[in-house]
Amino acid sequence: MGSDLQSDILGRPGAQPEEEPVWPGAARWIHLGLLLSVTFQMVTGLAGWLLGVFPFAWHVRVGLFLVTILGLQWGWLWITLQGRRTLGYLFPWTPRGFSALAKDVVGLSRGVLAPPGPRPGLPGFMHGIFLLSVTLVALSGLTLLGEFRGWWSGVPMGTLLTTLRMGALAVAIQWLGHVGMVILHAIKGDSIWGIFSRRGRTSS
Template structure:
């Protein structure tokens, strides 16, 4: 694993994104898994919360277990590779606040923020969404383990239920926002759909 610079945080990560702005194949595969699993889980959670529809609940549980392990895999790749750490850096580095403010100002003037893994509003949105999905999924998985009798963790079921009830509408908002922004970027002929072409790339 490469050692990151401590004097100039993000320097190597930023160079990695600039030199390889295209998503590597493993990142595309991880993204595809997240898109499918998170979309299905959000649909089922909203159906249960708003319409008391539990028709697909057994499949919801199975998909939630899959998503838990998929997220662990995502975090492992993001933290364990230079490109992945570059992505996390573009999401969470505090010095990117000016870029976020610049994108917000441009958005109010009718200009879309920059797309892709670069510092700014788009990256912050993706980072918050990924953290939210991770928190709701992991707490839900812990609650399921308690309900099934695999572990003993007082309060885990309440934490999981509250995380789902409060987190699902917020995550749905972030999901729709992310999707609509991607659609608008695509209308401007910006090459976003390559992230789904996991048969291409290194």
């Protein structure tokens, strides 16, 4: 049980407790792909809706890339051992997860930021909500594209467009919150760049 917990927290079997938590390689690459493609879709979608400037062909190309990355993300989360552990950080529906979440919320109300890295708690849960929102919006986009191209029919296009527009706003609010937390952690001097570093350590 002790070594299970150890590998659970550190993301690989046999790691020593004093070592820094490590982001698994797949999690890092998928995170980068999602970050870039979601940002592009959000900016181009909002520009199309609010400014009437819509690079449609690129929105569709990057949209299909995003759907692929989301497929990899959910596949990795469900199929692999590390993915299933990460799923527990994204949706912490266990007594241990709930108590980590509650601890982080109490800490935040006192101005203490939750530590970054692969662990159960508030940052993981916010990522879970973000991933669900992005998945819902991307599926609406794909359904609309399929209707345009005649792959299928029947879902009202107006509903899909409204879902995309409201979804883009929800994604933008969470995106700003995400960037805001990164800035706060950076100001505090926390090592948060591990997810982008080659070795995946939280202190890079």
